[in-house]
Amino acid sequence: MSKPATDPLAQLTEIRAIMERSSRFISLSGLSGVGAGMVALAGAGVGHLYLQQRYPYAGYLRLLQSTAEERQAVLPFLLVLALGIMGAALAVASFFTIRRARRAGQAVWSALGRRLAISLLIPLTAGGLFCLALFLQGAVGLVVPGLLVFYGLALLNASKYTLDEIRWLGLTQIVLGLVALLFPGFGLMFFALGFGLGHIGYGLLMYNRYERNQSVETRSER
Numbered sequence: 001m002s003k004p005a006t007d008p009l010a011q012l013t014e015i016r017a018i019m020e021r022s023s024r025f026i027s028l029s030g031l032s033g034v035g036a037g038m039v040a041l042a043g044a045g046v047g048h049l050y051l052q053q054r055y056p057y058a059g060y061l062r063l064l065q066s067t068a069e070e071r072q073a074v075l076p077f078l079l080v081l082a083l084g085i086m087g088a089a090l091a092v093a094s095f096f097t098i099r100r101a102r103r104a105g106q107a108v109w110s111a112l113g114r115r116l117a118i119s120l121l122i123p124l125t126a127g128g129l130f131c132l133a134l135f136l137q138g139a140v141g142l143v144v145p146g147l148l149v150f151y152g153l154a155l156l157n158a159s160k161y162t163l164d165e166i167r168w169l170g171l172t173q174i175v176l177g178l179v180a181l182l183f184p185g186f187g188l189m190f191f192a193l194g195f196g197l198g199h200i201g202y203g204l205l206m207y208n209r210y211e212r213n214q215s216v217e218t219r220s221e222r
Helices: 007-023 030-054 060-064 068-104 111-136 140-161 164-180 184-221
Strands: none
Touching: 007 184, 030 060, 030 068, 030 184, 060 068, 060 140, 060 184, 068 111, 111 140, 140 164, 164 184
């Protein structure tokens, strides 16, 4: 008895899916973006309150015209705040991504995960040091645009190893950074818009597209 003929199109689709899983880190969770965005919004709020307290009725606008001594005085707080935002966002993102990777049976710290991390880390480190130099040299209005542009470039660089939405998030950050150059007095607003609402928006998009149905199926199986 002859074996039933297989559908060539179905075979090609299956092969393509296998190659996609092996060449991209697809366990990146949309909830990671939502959590990181909420952390960024909270950080922007803390920074705003601190500057309002230090420079009443001026806040961030006064920082744009600060002297070298004033910038040196606020630098420790701003560095601690920046590191706190990055640490908390990384912790939240790692929690949700590790949880999703375990459910999908994919290792997080695999060779693919390491390439993704390195692709992000190099532009982020260069951008962070560059923006620190801008701040110390008095170009405070360029710091937030620089952070957005370098972060967008980092996402573009890493997008070849993960979901396509990361590429579009990177392009969004770059556009916001370039627009922020035209409005230096609204740096904190663009920070909250890019790192906060941008992450939340794309995170919700990714969750609804890739994870929501899986979560419903998992609960129904229980």
